[in-house]
Amino acid sequence: MYxxxxxxxxxxxxxxRPKRLELAKTGKPVYPPMNAAEREDVLSKFHPxxxxxxxxxxxxxxxxxxxxxxxxxxxLEAHSMIDPxxxxxxxxxxxxxxxxxxxxGGGAGCWASIAAMKNGVSSMIATKLRMGDANTMxxxxxxxxxxxxxxxxxxxxxDAIGGGHFDNKPELVRALTEDGPDVVRELENLGVIWDKxxxxxxxxxxxxxxxxxxxxxxxxxxxxxxxxxxxxxxxxHPDQINIRxxxxxxxxxxxxxxxxxxxxxxxLDTERFLVVKAKATIVTTGGFGRLHIRGFAxxxxxxxxxxxxxxxxxxxxxxxxMDSVQYHPTGAVYPEQIAGFLVTEKIRGAGGQPLNKHGxxxxxxxxxxxxxxxxxxxxxxxxxxxxxxxAAGRTGVWLDSPIIDQIHGEGYTRHQFPGMCRAFDRxxxxxxxxxxxxxxxxxxxxxxxxxxxxCETNIPGLFVAGEASGGVHGRxxxxxxxxxxxxxxxxxxxKYASEYAKNVKLGNxxxxxxxxxxxxxxxxxxxTDLITPMILPSYAPEDVKLQQLARLGNxxxxxxxxxxxxxxxxxxxxx
Amino acid sequence: xxxxxxxxxxxxxxxxxxxPQARTVTISIMGKRAQVPxxxxxxxxxxxxxQQIIRGAGCREGFCGACGTIYRMPGDYRIHTGLACTTMxxxxxxxxxxxxxxxxxxxxxxxxxxxxxxxIKRLYPSIFRCVACGTCTKACPxxxxxxxxxxxxxxxxxxxxMELSFDCVACGLCALRCPAEIVQxxxxxxxxxxxGRYLRKESKELDARLQEVKDRKFDSEYAxxxxxxxxxxxxxxxxRDSE
Numbered sequence: 001m002y003x004x005x006x007x008x009x010x011x012x013x014x015x016x017r018p019k020r021l022e023l024a025k026t027g028k029p030v031y032p033p034m035n036a037a038e039r040e041d042v043l044s045k046f047h048p049x050x051x052x053x054x055x056x057x058x059x060x061x062x063x064x065x066x067x068x069x070x071x072x073x074x075x076l077e078a079h080s081m082i083d084p085x086x087x088x089x090x091x092x093x094x095x096x097x098x099x100x101x102x103x104x105g106g107g108a109g110c111w112a113s114i115a116a117m118k119n120g121v122s123s124m125i126a127t128k129l130r131m132g133d134a135n136t137m138x139x140x141x142x143x144x145x146x147x148x149x150x151x152x153x154x155x156x157x158x159d160a161i162g163g164g165h166f167d168n169k170p171e172l173v174r175a176l177t178e179d180g181p182d183v184v185r186e187l188e189n190l191g192v193i194w195d196k197x198x199x200x201x202x203x204x205x206x207x208x209x210x211x212x213x214x215x216x217x218x219x220x221x222x223x224x225x226x227x228x229x230x231x232x233x234x235x236x237h238p239d240q241i242n243i244r245x246x247x248x249x250x251x252x253x254x255x256x257x258x259x260x261x262x263x264x265x266x267x268l269d270t271e272r273f274l275v276v277k278a279k280a281t282i283v284t285t286g287g288f289g290r291l292h293i294r295g296f297a298x299x300x301x302x303x304x305x306x307x308x309x310x311x312x313x314x315x316x317x318x319x320x321x322m323d324s325v326q327y328h329p330t331g332a333v334y335p336e337q338i339a340g341f342l343v344t345e346k347i348r349g350a351g352g353q354p355l356n357k358h359g360x361x362x363x364x365x366x367x368x369x370x371x372x373x374x375x376x377x378x379x380x381x382x383x384x385x386x387x388x389x390x391a392a393g394r395t396g397v398w399l400d401s402p403i404i405d406q407i408h409g410e411g412y413t414r415h416q417f418p419g420m421c422r423a424f425d426r427x428x429x430x431x432x433x434x435x436x437x438x439x440x441x442x443x444x445x446x447x448x449x450x451x452x453x454x455c456e457t458n459i460p461g462l463f464v465a466g467e468a469s470g471g472v473h474g475r476x477x478x479x480x481x482x483x484x485x486x487x488x489x490x491x492x493x494x495k496y497a498s499e500y501a502k503n504v505k506l507g508n509x510x511x512x513x514x515x516x517x518x519x520x521x522x523x524x525x526x527x528t529d530l531i532t533p534m535i536l537p538s539y540a541p542e543d544v545k546l547q548q549l550a551r552l553g554n555x556x557x558x559x560x561x562x563x564x565x566x567x568x569x570x571x572x573x574x575x
Numbered sequence: 576x577x578x579x580x581x582x583x584x585x586x587x588x589x590x591x592x593x594x595p596q597a598r599t600v601t602i603s604i605m606g607k608r609a610q611v612p613x614x615x616x617x618x619x620x621x622x623x624x625x626q627q628i629i630r631g632a633g634c635r636e637g638f639c640g641a642c643g644t645i646y647r648m649p650g651d652y653r654i655h656t657g658l659a660c661t662t663m664x665x666x667x668x669x670x671x672x673x674x675x676x677x678x679x680x681x682x683x684x685x686x687x688x689x690x691x692x693x694x695i696k697r698l699y700p701s702i703f704r705c706v707a708c709g710t711c712t713k714a715c716p717x718x719x720x721x722x723x724x725x726x727x728x729x730x731x732x733x734x735x736x737m738e739l740s741f742d743c744v745a746c747g748l749c750a751l752r753c754p755a756e757i758v759q760x761x762x763x764x765x766x767x768x769x770x771g772r773y774l775r776k777e778s779k780e781l782d783a784r785l786q787e788v789k790d791r792k793f794d795s796e797y798a799x800x801x802x803x804x805x806x807x808x809x810x811x812x813x814x815r816d817s818e
Contacts, residue, residue: 035813129633137638138639147778147780150818152793152796153788153793153797157797157800158800161800161808161812162809162813162815166805174801181784182788185781188771188772188775190768190771193770194775196776199779200775202780202781221741223638224638225767229768232768236685269629302628302633302634418741419742422637422717423636536627538622538627539623540622540624540626544624544625545625
């Protein structure tokens with residue numbers, strides 16, 4: 001239930017709704033979409049990436065000298081968990097040997113293992129938490145795929161590359177958009193239940209930045225449906241796919257020819273390091289929302305700490321577009337218990353409208369995400385001061401959901417958005433009758449480890465797919481293109497990595513790159529006690545963290561990631 | 576911008592220092608008493624005490640089923656169930672998270688199945704032990720009619736099984752509470768896959784598009800777009816029509 005202090009503001013939303021409904025029914029934009037100059041203006045002034053201290057140059061590694069998101073530079077300029085000298089004897093006696101190591105059991109990882117299996121190659125999936133503990137599971141609204149007669153894959157290409165401000169790698173955008181329709185069919189054949197029209201054609205809706213209705217969906221549980229389908233399929237092949245849960249990778253292994261040759265896992269149960277020797281390795285570790293960049297709340301999974309970036313970077317992989325962060329325009333602001341949670345963009349795709357405290361539209365509801373987020377931040381900033389404050393100290397704007405049933409008919413919202421309804425029902429808010437309060441929430445790692453359209457990196461034998469990769473979305477991803485991304489590139493990675501694994505000859509395993517990286521840190525005079533990958537964020541109160549420090553010795557225990565998360569000033573508070 | 580930046584941690588508000596502390600309740604976390612903020616979810620309460628959850632946290636938003644939790648309340652004989660990420664703490668709550676739900680998933684080839692009761696019988700014969708007690712439905716943190724979808728499975732009504740189990744997060748609490756020891760949520764996943772594979776309506780539009788892609792119909796459009804410089808591409812983008 002909304003508290004009394006919001007009642008008056010809620011009434012304003014009601015008052016303006018009939019006019020806004022009329023406008024929506026004309027089929028024309030309910031608010032003028034921005035042109036290039038307007039987009040540039042709002043982004044440069046209000047997007048969190050544009051803040052003075054949002055970026056700084058990284059001092060070591062392949063991207064040395066390049067300006068990256070500040071938190072990422074810190075994450076990269078950090079110590080390994082591994083002491084190469086002590087690990088050396090173990091490298092000669094690997095705990096596991098496999099043709100293909102897949103790091104991460106989300107959507108991309110599952111697809112990679114399935115595609116490799118179809119190519120006759122067995123694999124091992126090592127994952128930090130359980131299978132399916134991934135951002136894949138949490139996507140709600142839909143997946144873009146050019147399936148309708150009025151649309152085409154090349155039009156999808158134009159929308160995606162424009163949304164990414166023309167920085168995207170063209171070959172990747174082509175792969176993404178051209179594989180889209182086939183991914184829809186393949187998923188269907190695995191048992192994914194798409195929302196369909198009476199005649200069997202796919203229901204398509206708009207998303208931010210789409211010029212054709214292109215969003216296919218599974219009500220508002222697309223991630224949960226796809227993830228559980230893929231996991232179930234993976235688990236149907238225990239002889240070909242070996243699953244290791246609660247064993248995150250913490251470093252990649254190279255051989256003496258510079259080829260990627262597996263990884264070192266860290267068993268969270270026994271706190272033991274395990275050596276995996278693999279002919280090919282695919283990083284499908286997902287994104288970094290749990291770094292709480294610039295102190296933002298996040299929509300992301302508990303394990304989204306950017307582990308893959310760190311490992312690949314230490315091994316010498318190039319990063320791409322790691323200076324840009326996606327904030328989802330609509331994270332929940334009220335109630336406090338669900339602050340930061342994702343409110344699907346499908347709400348706006350179905351006609352939902354962002355409104356300021358006067359109940360007025362202030363932005364076209366379906367701008368690309370960075371533009372929409374910046375516009376919401378601008379509306380709440382001191383100049384305009386049109387945001388709505390909560391008692392907990394948060395600010396947001398309304399997202400008018402009741403208008404959806406008025407556009408599409410009674411019952412539409414409950415059927416199309418069961419997850420959203422349930423999330424708010426728990427707190428006595430019926431989104432069919434009342435709007436939601438929202439504000440941008442840290443959502444997606446736009447960039448990542450640079451790949452080509454075969455998911456290859458600059459390191460032979462190292463492949464990357466999904467959110468961990470960089471290039472396909474440029475500096476801004478559109479809604480529904482990440483679901484498509486992990487499907488398209490997960491599949492491609494499995495295919496090309498398994499092909500590679502059939503022919504490669506491995507040399508002796510080495511961790512010399514970790515030694516060299518440590519030397520680079522020392523040579524640059526970098527002083528840090530941060531150990532990465534972070535593995536899991538800590539939400540212990542600050543005073544408790546200080547007491548926890550006492551138990552940390554020289555050996556990195558699983559709480560070691562808490563070090564350096566304390567007392568580093570602004571922007572670090574939420575880590 | 577600083578005024579609107581949201582700097583709160585998950586556990587509490589960073590900019591709240593110096594203000595009165597939130598009111599607390601006393602709960603018992605696996606037998607250990609702890610004072611936690613009264614407006615916390617179970618997950619945030621556990622973390623407030625300083626514990627690092629390894630098993631028992633996942634998406635933290637109610638989709639993944641990692642954080643199934645059982646608890647009792649003072650003076651109440653019943654066992655309650657909930658997801659730690661979305662269930663609020665209450666004074667006197669005594670709780671334990673369920674780290675893992677042991678079960679056997681049927682291994683099958685979807686292509687060799689039929690969407691009917693024979694498949695259900697073969698892969699999950701245990702569901703016919705259901706005594707229709709409704710414990711699974713009571714245990715479901717999503718509020719699903721679990722017993723009804725088990726009945727649908729027993730009838731071979733795959734469409735009903737799909738519909739009623741659609742929102743299942745596979746936490747497994749139903750399976751743990753079931754006196755007949757069946758694995759409801761796994762049957763739900765099978766039902767959904769059978770429906771999607773065999774009972775869907777076919778899309779002719781999708782067939783047509785797949786044929787076009789196969790025939791390389793879009794090659795020239797791609798080639799043209801990919802040859803454009805940044806400015807020309809931008810011009811094309813902003814001039815495109817919208818549906």
